[in-house]
Amino acid sequence: MMIEDVDAPGVPAGFEAALDLVRSLWAERRPEGVPDRLVAWAMMVESVDRLAALHGPSATAALLDRLGRAVLDTPPGASPGSLQ
Numbered sequence: 001m002m003i004e005d006v007d008a009p010g011v012p013a014g015f016e017a018a019l020d021l022v023r024s025l026w027a028e029r030r031p032e033g034v035p036d037r038l039v040a041w042a043m044m045v046e047s048v049d050r051l052a053a054l055h056g057p058s059a060t061a062a063l064l065d066r067l068g069r070a071v072l073d074t075p076p077g078a079s080p081g082s083l084q
Contacts, residue, residue, distance in 0.1 A: 030039060052060040 026039075026043075048060060048064065051063065055063075
């Protein structure tokens with residue numbers, strides 16, 4: 001699970017609820033003509049910007065480095081949510 005930067009050990013309180021919220025927003029109908037790849041890109045940019053504002057650029061860069069390694073280590077064809 002990619003949440004090592006959180007202060008609480010294990011899964012922080014409210015994480016599952018937050019993940020459910022993000023997944024429900026992702027599943028909601030979007031305007032026609034907005035490809036999934038653009039929505040995913042916009043979500044990533046907004047998330048990185050928000051994390052940098054909350055935790056600083058160094059912590060965010062470290063998280064992104066670990067996320068990159070986790071993505072590269074994920075088997076091809078893995079189901080969505082496999083990086084948790």
